[in-house]
Amino acid sequence: MCESKTPFRTFRDFMYLPEVFYKTIGEELYEHRSNNKLRSFIYKLYFYFGFLNFNFYVFGEVVFFSKALGSRETILQATGVAPCMFFSFMANFKQIALAVHKHTLREHFDKLELLFPLTRTQQMAYRLQHYEHIMRRVMTIFAFLCLTYTSTFSFYPAIKAFVNYYFLNAEHYERSFGFYVWFPFNATATAGIYWTTYCSMGHAAYLAGVAFLSADLLIIASATQLVMHFDYMSEQLHNFKVKDVDVKKNMEHIKFLNNLVMYHAECLDISEQLNSIFSFSLLLNFLAASLNICFTGFQVTTSTAEDIIKYCIFLAASLVQVFLICYYGDKLITASNGVGEAAFNQDWFGMSNKYKRTLLLIIARSQKPAALKAPTLPPISFVTYMRVISWSYQFFALLRTTYTTN
Template sequence: MEKSEDSSARTFMELMRVPVQFYRSIGEDIYAHRSTNPLKSLLLKIYLYAGFINFNLLVIGELVFFYNSIQDFDTIRLAIAVAPCIGFSLVADFKQFAMVRGKKTLILLLDDLEDMHPKTLEKQQQYKLSDFEKIMKRVINIFTFLCLAYTTTFSFYPAIKASVKFNFLGYDTFDRNFGFLIWFPFDATSSNLIYWIMYWDIAHGAYLAGIAFLCADLLLVVVITQICMHFNYISMRLEEHPCRPEEDKENIEFLIGIIRYHDKCLKLCEHVNDLYSFSLLLNFLMASMQICFIAFQVTESTIEVIIIYCIFLMTSMVQVFLVCYYGDSLIAASLKVGDAAYNQKWFQCSKSYCSMLKLLIMRSQKPASIRPPTFPPISLVTYMKVISMSYQFFALLRTTYSDN
């Protein structure tokens, strides 16, 4: 009889499964350094680079379309429509670039987390791994659904709509439209063959952008979940330690182990910042503009466009909330260590023990956090600021457009 999921120990690779598999679907292999098949690794790398070359050519087409559209007030609406897609594409591009640039840091971070991962079922119960995993899975499922729903809707809606009209509603012509507004140096709708080649080319580019955008955040969710779990375990161990006065040597050995453990977790947080700081800065700046432009499209378009852009709006808002939520969780989990240390029966211990404990409490007062350059540590307060900034841009855009 098979063991249920709750009665078997979870490996670190099982927790990493979703981002790893999605990354591999675009040719990015996070664990390429462990591969025993060099040919497979080479083919994946070629597929990844070819995909990003194609994707960036499409982004250039979007930028040209945007530039052409802002030249005339009559086409400014088209520029506003393509702007969120450009923002999404640039963030996806920069996230992938950050992952490639920080590959050594990423490998070191994941190897350390795997080494620290509780291996036995008994240990995992002490760490409350199942509770952290349940929340993580829900977050991953919701965000993955929204992100893939956005790219799928934009990619395939025009073809589905045209097919229904042509095959079932008796229209004489098949409308050759694309889901994204892109400039081509040739007529991409001149024949069925060229149209469908370009259509699937754009669909692949959209999928690659969606996965690059999605997986960087899924990786962040898995990593921060693990680090929060370790901070929580440190807090539990500190609070539950009996501090028996007659066991001073054992008390000091215990505290030395906890301090080393705590220091290791703080170093992991620095690795996260090395990987994500600049990409998150661009992410938040672009998110404000994206939400603004998407909201404008929702208030100024037809029902079918509103539905499509509502999915995009939800994806953008959930993505920003997700990063801010986990940033807030990391701050709370690291601050909890100091509270747990103070709640011990430290007054029963020796002066040496109390001095060491004091240093641990002092260090925990500066919480671990995700810190983009020039931004304060990311928390739910950051989310409110991004939404507020987006609304201000939106109000300015509406006023400017209405006056003209």
């Protein structure tokens, strides 16, 4: 592609989607760089109000779930609220992880920004457009599924009631909600109370979806950049040709390799920093995803046709979310291993011992590749995805057997 026709991208352009999504719930990723303190203060008020409102409904879900477990007649409602409840828990955990590691996250972004290719020529050499194109498509599909899930649950009751009342001559406008929630008051007593509660619940559902989604978008954006850097290193090692071994050329070769060693070490440090921010939430994510897939699958096998559609969307979002994290974890391991393989496959036989020792350092560091990690689990890859699916099926089989035998 012609360099003049290649669109120039900044680091903020690359991080655009997660940054915009977070802003819609009042979270500013670059608050420390903002010159408008009043706007930042308004964002923060909106954010705190949103999470207080959201956790009011989370509490209502927990109470409803506890009450519904009490009898067989309401057990289906309990399994119906369980996926939404675990989804809400994960949205909270991810936001807490972001708050606890806010300074580390800012440092992480700063390091990635320092490594980001700054000119069109560099961006072409790194194939930035290729990586960003794939990343944007993945993010768009995942965002669509997450927001479709929350929108379907939120708006379906109102749309159904509207059609029944105004077009199918129903006797009264049915006041119902998309989520099973316990209220400490009569939420359907009057139209004013109902619609206020309905809108409040809709905002809570949107906030949960964005908080859940955007944390994963940050992981995807960071992993994509790390994969790009590791692939670039591999390409540099592969394309670097040793022409002769005179002293001057040998020093140039060693300088090239020393720069690559520091570049490689920096990327490995950034990957460890990414894990320090998200590792625990990733573990909870996989555990919650197993339960979500289990309960959602159970609902699909026992619900009415209209509920099956809603829960199928939820099931698809859960499966895709786990798959994407495992996919990028696998890509990161492969790209990181590729650096060591490219170093070993170099034409290093006629080089000096100092060059060989430096090359050996890259190979040795590549033996422990960069990876997404969660406590107690091996590095995240497609093997992890299969493990989560296995857990989900075991939970589902147990739940299904227990329900049918009672």
